[in-house]
Amino acid sequence: MLESLNFHFSLYDWLLVFMVTALGTLSAYLKDPQLKAVTATIPIPCGFAYIAVGLPMGTENAVSGFMCMLYVHIVRILHYKVKVPIVPSIIAGLAFFVALGTFLHSRIPQGEAYFIGACVFDFVIGVIFFQKQKYKSGVRYKTPLPIYIKAPAIAGVVSGLMLIKRLMGGFCTSFPMMNSIVSYESRFSLGDQCRQLPLFLIAGPFMFATMRYVEIGFGLNHWIVLFIGYIVFALIYWPLNKELKHRNEINYNSNMPAEAKA
Structure with a gap:
């Protein structure tokens, strides 16, 4: 019964909890808002979720990358535009991801054409956002809490999020566990988190496609894949x-008052 309710964690699940907790704790103590955002887009949690789920990369993985970007924009809009507190904003974003992912889980077609189409869609959206987005300086901030309080708190949140993992199937690999932690830690600079996600949409499809066809074509161990x-x-x-950081610096400097540049 516990396993059917997703209360049973495998070794890989615990490894995923550990990795996300470690990255989430790291993000809490980083002051640079872009570095915080980087921790949410490097695919270490995504990769360990792939190992834990044990499913080949497919259309769901590519679609969930785009859904993850929708999540961060939902949180940003709710918190900055609608003035909803950050925690309810994060919960609303997660609820959207879970509801949409659960709805699509059994409805996403798995053919090669659909997988490639989803990857191309991600790539195109990522390039468009990367080229069109504007920079606004984020707030440098790190948590004042000691690590012996912050780390267990993050571990508790991550463990709770893991309970719904198996409901998501392939969507789990991009489920915003790490992004939800970073959204809270970057609550003063959510724009940086949003600007970082297009990089994942550009690079992610190449990773997904490589992993899928290496696994299918050569039958290699999941860790090697x-x-x-x-x-x-x-x-x-x-x-x-590096290019994003360069653009951020250029736009930031161009918007600085002349006396500040002197």
Whole structure:
């Protein structure tokens, strides 16, 4: 009964809890808002969720990447525009992701054309957002709480989020566990988190496709497949992140008053 209610955690589930807790705690003590956002977009939790779920990369994985970007914009709009407190905003964003993911779980077609189409869609949306987004300086902030309080609190939140993991199927790999932690820690600079997600949409499809066809074509161990996917992701994500940082600095400096530049 416990297992049917998703209360049973496998070794890989606990490993995922540990990794997300570690990254979430790291984000809490980083002052740079962009670095906080980076911790939410590097696919370590995504990869360990892939191992834990044990399903090949498919259309759901590609679609969930876009859903993750919708999540961060929902949180940003609710918190900044509608003035909803950050915690209810995060809960609303998660509820949207879970509701949509649960609805689509048994309805997303799994053919190759659909998978490739979803990857292309992610890539195009990522490029458009990356090219069109504007920079506004985020607030440098780190938690004042000691790590022996912050880390267990984050672990508790992550463990709670894991309870709904199996409801999501392939959507679990991009379920915003890490993004929900970073949304709270970046509540003064949610724009930086939103600007970082297009990088995942650009690099993620190449990782998904590589992992899918390496696994199907060669039948390699999931850990080897994941390692290959990480390499592909890093080769694309790293230069994009440097470019984003460069654009942020240029736009920030161009908006500074003349006396501040002197």
